[in-house]
């Protein structure tokens with residue numbers, strides 16, 4: 435059997451640039467370590483981007499949308515039609531990510547992998563129709579292997595466009611009613627942890643709704659657990675088209691030497707899939723925030739991730755990642771533009 439594309443090697447870190455960036459940080463006019471994790475971010479970006487001066491001026495955002503069969507089980511506070519309606523809102527410029535992309539001056543690419551309810555083609559949206567949404571994963575698999583494969587490729591192709599555009603950072607976002615159930619089932623299987631510790635309100639369930647959602651996901655996880663032998667199979671069984679596209683994008687970004695900023699709960703579940711499919715992808719992933727969904731914290735822990743922000747966000751759409759970009763840009767500029775002790779004639783530490 436041939437090796438699948440996602441197991442192909444990723445670009446290695448530049449150890450020389452890493453050492454150079456660490457040495458520069460030590461010379462900048464501040465007590466060592468006083469810019470906290472921003473120092474680490476700048477050093478990491480220098481070694482990933484293989485340059486002396488890390489730069490995040492060109493940001494690329496792809497938002498992947500798709501429907502989830504599990505939504506028919508009543509696991510979301512919103513009807514499934516909202517996936518397509520919000521896609522239209524993204525395209526018209528009225529969604530949170532539309533505003534944030536404008537704020538950053540970043541291109542916003544919109545990709546519809548498959549909706550349950552047909553909509554008229556939207557200007558500026560790539561409609562791919564891999565399936566009419568996934569199948570419910572309560573009793574069967576969400577996707578066929580061919581559908582999961584196709585969705586992974588969609589992410590890979592988005593990264594190719596980002597690279598061609600000269601992007602310095604890739605941000606993926608998602609939209610899909612029911613996808614917190616998918617993220618929860620993925621987390622339960624990949625972390626081997628009880629659903630009750632991971633499940634959350636998603637778009638805003640009542641306490642009663644949360645109990646129902648938890649029971650549905652528990653039943654689904656019990657059904658799939660004996661067969662979820664690897665990350666691809668787990669993704670195929672309980673993931674989603676947009677989750678697979680994100681996972682494919684993260685792997686492809688690492689293979690193309692393009693750093694990634696991961697968004698919220700669903701994106702982080704996709705990140706864990708990507709890392710389980712190719713462990714070297716891990717070092718290419720930066721994390722924007724810790725969100726409100728209980729499972730997000732456990733996924734971040736497993737990924738050894740220290741996100742930049744903790745704002746109780748639970749929107750998705752790439753919004754949390756977009757919000758963290760100015761902080762990363764500031765980290766780069768501080769690294770590149772601060773004077774050294776020698777340049778500014780400031781005395782160094784006595785100890």
Ligand SMILES: O=C(O)c1ccc[n+]([C@@H]2O[C@H](COP(=O)([O-])O)[C@@H](O)[C@H]2O)c1
Pocket residue numbers: 509510511512608609610611612613614615635636637638697698699700701725726727730747748749750751
């Ligand atoms: O990214 C997150 O952390 C996040 C947390 C909760 C909800 N969401 C968004 O809400 C939708 C899924 O929620 P639900 O309740 O339908 O499963 C989907 O479109 C996500 O983008 C996103």
Ligand SMILES: Cc1cc2nc[nH]c2cc1C
Pocket residue numbers: 512516520608609610637749750751
């Ligand atoms: C309105 C709305 C906007 C969203 N954006 C991402 N997920 C969403 C879910 C809903 C319901």
